[in-house]
Amino acid sequence: MMQETLPQLNPTPGAGHSDANAAAEPLVRIEGLTIGFPDETGERFVPVVEDAGFVVHRNEILGLVGESGSGKTQTSMAILGLTRRPGKVMAGHVIVDGVDVVGLDEAGLRRVRGRKAAMIFQSPRTSLNPLMTVGDQVARVYVRQRGMNRRAARAEALAMLRRVGIAGAERVAGSYPHQLSGGMAQRVMIGMMVACGPDLLIADEPTTGLDVTIQAQIFELIQQVQAEARMSVLLITHDLGVVAETCHRVAVMQGGRVVEIAPVEELFARPRHPYTVRLLGAMLRPDRPSGDTQEPDPLPERLDIEVGGRRYEAVSVDAWAAAGVGLPMTIEVAPGHFVLCHEREDGADAAETER
Amino acid sequence: MTLRRYVLRRLALTAVTLVGVILAVFAMTRILPGDPVAVKAGTYATDEVRASIRKELGLDKPVPVQLATYVGNVLKGDFGRSTRSGHPVRDDLFNRLPATVELALAALLVGALVGGPLGIWAALRRGGRLDAAVQQVAILSAAMPLFWFGLVLIFFFYHLWGIAPPPVGRLATNIAPPTHLTGLYTVDALLTANWSALRSALGHLALPTLALGVAVMASFIKMARSAMIGVLDSDYILAAKSLGLSDREIVWQDALKNALVSLLTVVGIVLGYLLAGNVLIETIFAWPGIGYYAWNALTGSDYDAIQGFVLLVAIVYVFLNLAIDLAYTVIDPRIRLG
Ligand SMILES: Nc1ncnc2c1ncn2[C@@H]1O[C@H](COP(=O)(O)OP(=O)(O)OP(=O)(O)O)[C@@H](O)[C@H]1O
Ligand SMILES: [Mg+2]
Numbered sequence: 001m002m003q004e005t006l007p008q009l010n011p012t013p014g015a016g017h018s019d020a021n022a023a024a025e026p027l028v029r030i031e032g033l034t035i036g037f038p039d040e041t042g043e044r045f046v047p048v049v050e051d052a053g054f055v056v057h058r059n060e061i062l063g064l065v066g067e068s069g070s071g072k073t074q075t076s077m078a079i080l081g082l083t084r085r086p087g088k089v090m091a092g093h094v095i096v097d098g099v100d101v102v103g104l105d106e107a108g109l110r111r112v113r114g115r116k117a118a119m120i121f122q123s124p125r126t127s128l129n130p131l132m133t134v135g136d137q138v139a140r141v142y143v144r145q146r147g148m149n150r151r152a153a154r155a156e157a158l159a160m161l162r163r164v165g166i167a168g169a170e171r172v173a174g175s176y177p178h179q180l181s182g183g184m185a186q187r188v189m190i191g192m193m194v195a196c197g198p199d200l201l202i203a204d205e206p207t208t209g210l211d212v213t214i215q216a217q218i219f220e221l222i223q224q225v226q227a228e229a230r231m232s233v234l235l236i237t238h239d240l241g242v243v244a245e246t247c248h249r250v251a252v253m254q255g256g257r258v259v260e261i262a263p264v265e266e267l268f269a270r271p272r273h274p275y276t277v278r279l280l281g282a283m284l285r286p287d288r289p290s291g292d293t294q295e296p297d298p299l300p301e302r303l304d305i306e307v308g309g310r311r312y313e314a315v316s317v318d319a320w321a322a323a324g325v326g327l328p329m330t331i332e333v334a335p336g337h338f339v340l341c342h343e344r345e346d347g348a349d350a351a352e353t354e355r
Numbered sequence: 356m357t358l359r360r361y362v363l364r365r366l367a368l369t370a371v372t373l374v375g376v377i378l379a380v381f382a383m384t385r386i387l388p389g390d391p392v393a394v395k396a397g398t399y400a401t402d403e404v405r406a407s408i409r410k411e412l413g414l415d416k417p418v419p420v421q422l423a424t425y426v427g428n429v430l431k432g433d434f435g436r437s438t439r440s441g442h443p444v445r446d447d448l449f450n451r452l453p454a455t456v457e458l459a460l461a462a463l464l465v466g467a468l469v470g471g472p473l474g475i476w477a478a479l480r481r482g483g484r485l486d487a488a489v490q491q492v493a494i495l496s497a498a499m500p501l502f503w504f505g506l507v508l509i510f511f512f513y514h515l516w517g518i519a520p521p522p523v524g525r526l527a528t529n530i531a532p533p534t535h536l537t538g539l540y541t542v543d544a545l546l547t548a549n550w551s552a553l554r555s556a557l558g559h560l561a562l563p564t565l566a567l568g569v570a571v572m573a574s575f576i577k578m579a580r581s582a583m584i585g586v587l588d589s590d591y592i593l594a595a596k597s598l599g600l601s602d603r604e605i606v607w608q609d610a611l612k613n614a615l616v617s618l619l620t621v622v623g624i625v626l627g628y629l630l631a632g633n634v635l636i637e638t639i640f641a642w643p644g645i646g647y648y649a650w651n652a653l654t655g656s657d658y659d660a661i662q663g664f665v666l667l668v669a670i671v672y673v674f675l676n677l678a679i680d681l682a683y684t685v686i687d688p689r690i691r692l693g
Contacts, residue, residue, distance in 0.1 A: 080597050085482070106602065114599025127594040129609045130689060131616065140608070141598055176688040189594070196598060 025098070026055035027199055027232050028079060028117070033092035033102075035074050035083060045090055049074050050256045052092070053330070056200060061226060061233040063243040063264065065279065066253030072236045075253070076202045078102075079117050079234070081109040097199060114145050114196035122208045124185035128177035134188050135161075135173025141195040156195070164191040164221060183214035187221065194225050201226065202234045215239075219246055240280065244268060249336070252276045255317035257328070262337035272339045273314040274303050305341055307333055312341035357693030358684060369677045376669040381425050384662050385418070394656040395438060434666065435659030439651060444663035448645055452667075453538025454525055455637070455644030458567065459629035460539075461560055465568030467622060470575025475614060477576070478583030479606065489576060497573035505566040505639040512562055520558045523641045527555045563640045567633060571625045578621040582614040589613075616687055623679035630675070631668045 033052045036045030049071035056062050064072050077083055078094050081101045094101040096116050101109065121127045128137060135157050142153035154173075161169035164187045177185060186206055193201055203222055207215035219242055226233045235247060243250055243264065250267050252260040252275065260273040271277045278299045301319045305312045312331060315323050325342040333339050391412060396405050409415050413424055428435070434444035470493075477489035512519035520527055525540055533543040533552040541560060544553035586592065587610055595605045632646025641647070645664060652660035683690050 082593065082596060084593075110599050110601060112599075113597055118599075119594075119597040121590060121594060123590055126590040129591045129595070129613070131612050131687070132608070140600075140604075144598070144600055144604070176692060178689045179692060192594075192598065 027058045027097060028056040028234075029093070029095040030054055030075070030079070031093045031095070033075060033078060033094060034090045035071070035078060035087055036090045037087045042086075045088070047090065048087070048256050049078075051328075052253070052256065052258045054251045054258050054261050056232050056234055057249075058199070058232055059230050060248045061223070061235055061246055063247035063250040064234060064236045064253065065238065065240065065243060065250060066275075067255075067279075068238075070253040071256040072253055073204055076119065076204055076234055076236060079200070079202060080113050080119055082113075082119075114141070114193075114198060116198060117200040117202060118193035118196045118198040119202040119204065120186065120189045120193055120206050122205045124189045124206075125177055125180065125182055127189055128180075128185060130177055133174055133176060134180065138173070138188065138192050138195060141192055145196045160191040160195050161188065164188070164194070164225070165217075166191075181214075182210050183218065186210065186218050190218075190221060190225060194229060197229070198231060200232045200234060202236070204236045205238065206235075207237075207239075215242075222246070252279065257317050257340055258330075259314070259317065259340045260338065262334070266334060266337050270334070270337075272303060272305055272333055272337070274300050274316045277303070278316070304344075305331070305333055305339060307331055311344045313344050314339050314341045358691055361690065361693070362681065362684065365677065365680055369673060372673050373670065376666065376673060377426055377429055378422075380662055380666045380669065381422055383665065384658060391656070391658040394658070429666065434663035437652070437657050437660040439655050439657045439660065444659050447648060447660065448663055448667050451643055451645045451648050453540075454642055455630060455632040455646060457525075457539040457541065457560065458563055458633075458636075458642060458644060459626060461541075461564040462567035462571060462629055463622070463626050465564055466571035466575050466625065469568070470572035471579045471618065473572075474576040474579025474581075475583045475611070478580045478587060478614075481584060481587075486580075489580070493573045493576035493580075496569045496576075499569070501566060501570050501633070502635045502639065504569065505563070505636055508562045508566055509639070519562050520555070522559075522562060522639065524643060525556060525559050526552065527559075530555045559640075563636050563642055566636055567629065571629065574621060574625055575618075579614065579618055582617045583610065585617075586610045586613045616683075619679060619682060619686070623675055627672045627675050630671050 031053045033049055034047050035049040036047045038044065039046050048069075052071065052075055054062070064076065066072055074083065074087065078089055079096060079101065081094075081104055083089055089102050092102060096112055099108070099112060099116075101112055104112070128134065135154065138157035138160055139150065139153040142148045142156045143150065146153075146156075148156065158169050158173055161172055166172050166184060166187055172180070172184065172188070177188075180188065190201075190206075201222070206222065207218050210218065222233060222235070223246055225231075235243070237243060247264050249261065249263050251258050252267075252273065254273075254275040260267065260271065260276045262270075267276065268280065271280050281299060302313045302315045302323065305314055312329075315325055320328075328340050328342055330338050331341050392405055392408050392414065395412070396408050400408075406415075413421055416424070432445055434448070436442070437444050437447055440447055473489050473492070477486040480486045509519070509522045513522055526532060530552055533540055533549045533556075534547050536543045536546055540556035541553060544550070544556055592605060592609060595609050600608075632644045632649065634646040634650045636642065637644045637647035638650060645667065649661065649664040651657070652664060685691065
């Protein structure tokens with residue numbers, strides 16, 4: 001398969017981006033992103049994503065994992081400038097292919113949406129207009145994004161439906177969303193987004209509510225279109241097995257912060273942030289031998305990290321207040337492996353921060 | 356096919372409802388206070404007279420027999436006889452129905468065509484000044500007493516400015532009604548190219564239409580706004596945005612159609628309300644509709660007339676609902692295709 005030639009699949013952490021282009025400028029660069037919602041009084045904005053940052057390289061599948069409510073959806077919607085009122089981006093930059101989406105006007109956003117980045121959602125059946133045939137919905141993407149006339153667009157739409165593995169494409173094109181199964185609808189959504197020719201496909205828990213066998217098919221399809229179109233994918237999921245199988249790198253979010261980013265093998269082998277350890281533990285624990293009578297160790301809230309002679313500690317975000325820690329910083333603990341840490345009081349001089 | 360099953364089931368339901376309506380109307384007149392015999396006989400009637408009236412009305416028979424007679428009569432189209440007019444109630448009602456229908460449709464048109472776009476516009480500017488202003492309009496128009504508003508309109512447009520014709524009936528007294536086709540004077544005048552009748556009919560229709568139209572406009576503003584907001588917040592609008600479709604395309608291709616589909620129900624409810632004939636407005640404008648008739652029947656203890664009115668309104672309502680549901684089978688693929 002095509003993927004084998006991709007540098008990102010290289011198992012050596014950090015060595016994957018020797019490609020001059022990728023090293024020069026990633027497709028998406030998120031920096032210091034802070035998104036807030038007004039509190040009950042409506043006067044103060046409470047951040048739900050705070051100082052988050054990561055990059056998405058060209059041609060890679062980046063997994064985004066983390067507890068429910070950690071801000072994964074909010075972060076990914078910000079890439080399309082789709083933060084819903086009353087929420088708003090309070091600070092930071094989201095640079096998509098050289099264009100900062102934050103503060104961009106509608107016309108500018110429209111040039112980003114679809115062409116640069118497109119998104120599929122949790123509930124494919126409600127993501128389609130119930131009053132328009134599936135074929136028309138795919139076709140209008142070609143009209144809009146490729147400037148085709150209606151006839152050509154219809155033909156392309158049919159071809160796209162076949163490409164995303166829909167049997168009986170003609171019949172499906174003439175049907176309405178409520179007549180599709182969830183899996184079919186998600187295939188249509190993927191086809192619709194791929195039709196835009198985006199550089200980045202955001203998939204926000206694309207298989208929630210689908211049968212297990214269908215789930216696997218959808219992930220396969222995402223991998224397939226990613227490889228064919230050589231685009232990047234930001235895959236949000238709670239399924240770490242899927243992450244291990246499909247993603248090249250993983251970002252972990254907790255409490256609105258990106259706490260750890262690493263190539264997938266590195267993260268699974270050497271998680272450094274206590275939250276990541278907990279998350280992976282939750283996945284691994286069922287595999288423990290049942291004869292293990294020993295009580296599992298309580299998972300640590302803070303872990304020590306030493307880089308270049310300086311001492312840091314990574315603290316679970318929900319323990320920050322209790323721990324009385326100061327401002328966090330992102331440090332690179334291994335090539336391409338970043339962890340959100342706090343400097344230890346007994347640590348050395350001002351540490352160089354890097355994201 | 357599922358659609359046929361749906362339509363058949365809907366028709367069967369309509370039949371059952373109609374039976375229920377007839378039973379309810381029959382029961383209502385037995386439960387309602389007042390004695391039809393006393394009304395018909397007058398205060399000074401002898402017992403013999405009362406007994407003969409009782410017999411004439413069929414009230415001496417057991418209730419099941421009375422019910423059977425009533426149902427039989429209704430099915431034959433016999434709604435009884437009005438004590439006030441002396442005519443069959445059916446004829447009275449059918450002579451007056453077109454006036455109410457004309458006013459109802461005109462008010463619906465005004466309410467929907469002004470209120471609907473206003474509500475949708477407000478939804479598109481949600482949270483802004485325009486939204487707040489439109490919502491104020493809705494609150495005002497809902498809160499305004501209809502009776503008072505009708506009188507204010509008459510005061511300004513007729514009395515003070517002399518723009519509107521005298522608020523009496525559907526036509527000026529010196530103008531003959533247009534040839535009867537639909538019974539709606541404006542439509543009939545238009546179809547027969549009777550311009551003087553058309554002008555007069557429109558003039559007489561204007562103020563009561565405005566009064567009722569503004570009253571029902573509030574419902575349209577509120578429902579259109581909330582329907583549109585619901586649609587704008589839906590997943591498929593978000594998905595359409597993420598495709599890079601413009602706001603214009605999204606509003607016209609996705610949002611409006613979906614919002615309008617849910618507004619059809621509101622059209623049904625409002626039209627049902629209007630078709631019952633508005634007693635206040637019809638009274639103020641001496642509008643010869645069924646609302647005015649029902650009011651007179653009620654104050655004059657004209658039992659058959661009241662019964663006939665209630666039955667007619669209920670039947671209209673049942674068929675209106677049927678029409679709306681059948682309309683959905685045409686416009687909503689979720690129902691059309693099951
Ligand atoms: N409209 C809103 N008003 C207030 N808070 C909101 C709103 N929408 C989202 N949030 C908050 O933003 C935070 C992040 O939400 P987000 O949907 O990004 O989480 P998530 O990581 O995608 O979770 P999940 O895995 O459950 O999808 C949550 O704590 C949520 O409560
Ligand atoms: Mg989410």
